[in-house]
Amino acid sequence: MAHQPETVAGGTLVLGVGSLLMGDDAVGVLAAQRLQGHPDLPPGVTVLDGGTAGLGLIPVLDGYRRAVVVDAVPMGLAPGAIRRFVWHEARPIPHGGAVSLHQTDLTDALVLAETLGMLPPEVVIFGVQPGHLEWDRPLSPAVERALPQLVDALLGELRSE
Amino acid sequence: MTRKSTQPAPEAVNGSQVRITVHHVTRVEGHGNIVVDVRNGTLERCELEIIETPRFFEAMLRGRPYTQASHITSRICGICACGHATASLRATERALSVQLSDQTVLLRRLVMHGEMLDSHILHVYMLVAPDFLGVGSVIPLATSHPDIVKRALRMKQFAGELCAAFAGRHTHPIAMTVGGFTHFPSRQQVEALRERAEALRADVDATVELFATLPYPQFERETEFVALVQPDDYGFIDGMIGSTDHPPRPVDEYRQVTNERLAVHSTAKHTAHQRESYMVGALARFNLKHMHLHPRAQAAAAHLGLSAPCFKPYYNSVAQVVEIVHCVEDVVRLLDTALERGIVPEDPAPVTLRPGARGVGAVDVPRGVLFHEYQIGEDGLIQEANCVIPTGQNLGNIDRDMRALVPTLLSEPEDVIRHRLEMLVRAYDPCISCSTHFLNVEFVGK
Numbered sequence: 379m380a381h382q383p384e385t386v387a388g389g390t391l392v393l394g395v396g397s398l399l400m401g402d403d404a405v406g407v408l409a410a411q412r413l414q415g416h417p418d419l420p421p422g423v424t425v426l427d428g429g430t431a432g433l434g435l436i437p438v439l440d441g442y443r444r445a446v447v448v449d450a451v452p453m454g455l456a457p458g459a460i461r462r463f464v465w466h467e468a469r470p471i472p473h474g475g476a477v478s479l480h481q482t483d484l485t486d487a488l489v490l491a492e493t494l495g496m497l498p499p500e501v502v503i504f505g506v507q508p509g510h511l512e513w514d515r516p517l518s519p520a521v522e523r524a525l526p527q528l529v530d531a532l533l534g535e536l537r538s539e
Numbered sequence: 540m541t542r543k544s545t546q547p548a549p550e551a552v553n554g555s556q557v558r559i560t561v562h563h564v565t566r567v568e569g570h571g572n573i574v575v576d577v578r579n580g581t582l583e584r585c586e587l588e589i590i591e592t593p594r595f596f597e598a599m600l601r602g603r604p605y606t607q608a609s610h611i612t613s614r615i616c617g618i619c620a621c622g623h624a625t626a627s628l629r630a631t632e633r634a635l636s637v638q639l640s641d642q643t644v645l646l647r648r649l650v651m652h653g654e655m656l657d658s659h660i661l662h663v664y665m666l667v668a669p670d671f672l673g674v675g676s677v678i679p680l681a682t683s684h685p686d687i688v689k690r691a692l693r694m695k696q697f698a699g700e701l702c703a704a705f706a707g708r709h710t711h712p713i714a715m716t717v718g719g720f721t722h723f724p725s726r727q728q729v730e731a732l733r734e735r736a737e738a739l740r741a742d743v744d745a746t747v748e749l750f751a752t753l754p755y756p757q758f759e760r761e762t763e764f765v766a767l768v769q770p771d772d773y774g775f776i777d778g779m780i781g782s783t784d785h786p787p788r789p790v791d792e793y794r795q796v797t798n799e800r801l802a803v804h805s806t807a808k809h810t811a812h813q814r815e816s817y818m819v820g821a822l823a824r825f826n827l828k829h830m831h832l833h834p835r836a837q838a839a840a841a842h843l844g845l846s847a848p849c850f851k852p853y854y855n856s857v858a859q860v861v862e863i864v865h866c867v868e869d870v871v872r873l874l875d876t877a878l879e880r881g882i883v884p885e886d887p888a889p890v891t892l893r894p895g896a897r898g899v900g901a902v903d904v905p906r907g908v909l910f911h912e913y914q915i916g917e918d919g920l921i922q923e924a925n926c927v928i929p930t931g932q933n934l935g936n937i938d939r940d941m942r943a944l945v946p947t948l949l950s951e952p953e954d955v956i957r958h959r960l961e962m963l964v965r966a967y968d969p970c971i972s973c974s975t976h977f978l979n980v981e982f983v984g985k
Binding site: 430431433434436437486489490493494495496 | 665677678681682685688689692693695696699710
């Protein structure tokens, strides 16, 4: 995970998560990288590469008014399809954290953050349907093509209040 | 290879033979099964099966430049990444006659303290505490005891940031290199860390108070303890290999301590030194060098009811709490030293390549002593590598603890036996992914 800058209390956090080494799982991180320093990025927005930090994401989320999370999400759609949904509409299926903390994922982190009252009041998730999630593969062509659209959709989200 | 996980399935055969199968012991890192077989009241089999696939990191290193070894081996573990990187660097540096600056030694210690804190906080709060607080995992714990989970996350965050300040990032450190560092924090960063470390004392005290109230099982079995020892120091990097049964040996003689051998029921090798098995980790360190703990850590040990020699494996978690106290105090001290001397950017110390250079790196990582050994050619390529992981060294001892424990529990309901065995394995904080590299419990008769 990238080094955390000063939290902008009450601001917006864009959090791209995933592994750069796992095919289309990289899409969230790549989107965050494209947004960082983007000329159209509104002021008061912090963009972070959340990598695979799992529960380490909880303190990162704390203190923001709004979090926009970007990740590869298997949704049974065509590869590259982008879907926006708000956290409270989603049906989280936590891993449970019981098996191993090597395996905690974004959902566990969000559920735990919510339980602890550390989740921003507004959480929007941009899910991208992955084509493949294998080691050491670049983005699939469909997800590669979706990346500019994803960045545009995120900028649109960030401009809206 | 992972076996399909099944739910605990007790099967009573008759009064003296009970078959219980639990695959997948949770809240440990990696995949393993506990198998217990008691027939006609006799314990026939009792062991921790390690079924995870070996990962062949040593083979991956062969033919690679020595500069890559610490980055490759840090991937053995997402929790002990700094420990693997440090052991790797020490093996390379000792092979290539690298003389480290005092500053590098100081900064490496800070990184290891950060990792020790991060790993111990994770283990005692998120993996061990749920057993005592009547919940199945950290997620219900967040509902029943939110303040405890928030404290753990706060402490973990500090530990991670401490590692990141010096090693570039916590998981898979990037700024530690052969001979030194490639990144140095600013004075303001170090001052901020110093302030936060001091402020962490309130959380540390609350941690000691919490763990002092938990009812640890009192099972004990005498065994040999092995840890790195240093004169007048409770250090984690370098030193001699100390044992409660044998005078200290140089780290180069680690194979005479580990004596690795294959075990039929385990894809991780077992080890033995002066007895059939030995234990490494926080309890081993406490038993061998408690006199060098910070006075606040010694006071915490007394408050927690821990005194040396302690042969109670469940108290490994207690020893981890003591080490949390020690590390925070030592971090304050080390950061003071860093501020006093000033952190000066410097080039890594030079290497001397020569044919067939060989070196052993030893680091006492959270779960116990870790050895890396490399042979490096004159061309700088690694010719041979060997890594001996703490969990592997503990497996034989876990088997023997279970064999001693099970007969004392036979009058208990099977659920109690199962839970007690799972807790025992968890007390060792095993990282099975590293050592092979899960946990299921199987009882066959009682």
